[in-house]
Amino acid sequence: MKTLTALFTVAALGLSAGIAQARDLGPDEALRLRDAGTIQSFEKLNAAALAKHPGAKIHETELEEQFGKYIYQVELRDANNVEWDIELDAVSGAILKDHQDT
Template sequence: MNHFTAFTVAITLGLCATATQARDLGPDEALRLRDAGTIQSFEKLNAAAIGRHPGATVKETELEESYGKHLYQVELRDAKGVEWDLELDAATGEILKDHQDT
């Protein structure tokens, strides 16, 4: 196996491993986690995201599990029409990422 082929295989395996680390959680599982107190309510998580961008509206949300941690993804549109992508720790409500959607 030459170096280029080995490099290509290593990159492909790395991308596949990364892709399998995160999984989307369905509504039933999300509600079970909320009811068990494992994650915060969706209302609290949305309020935390909107608190970062007052006057924004929630466009889309998604709950996923990545590396054993529950992450809440929120897409917002602010009063000026700018779209934002936020990622919160679903257990604590801490904002982990906040960037303008490009």
């Protein structure tokens, strides 16, 4: 029983540590970071995401801080109605992930 309790505790701590490493940034903080020049403009980041899927439309965006890095997440829907999730480094504008949403 002690082993099961210890295993459960370790698993719960591991899950909560992973969750604590990602933090959604609100609009005010996102604008402050943009205005300070810490992150790229949202127009530039959106344009980089749209360049990967010409003709797509943006459905949702989100700025997060993950492990000390600013990540801009964009959800697109292309002309064939396929959803794409794109993650960009909000500081450099580099595409980090581009995958079809399933």
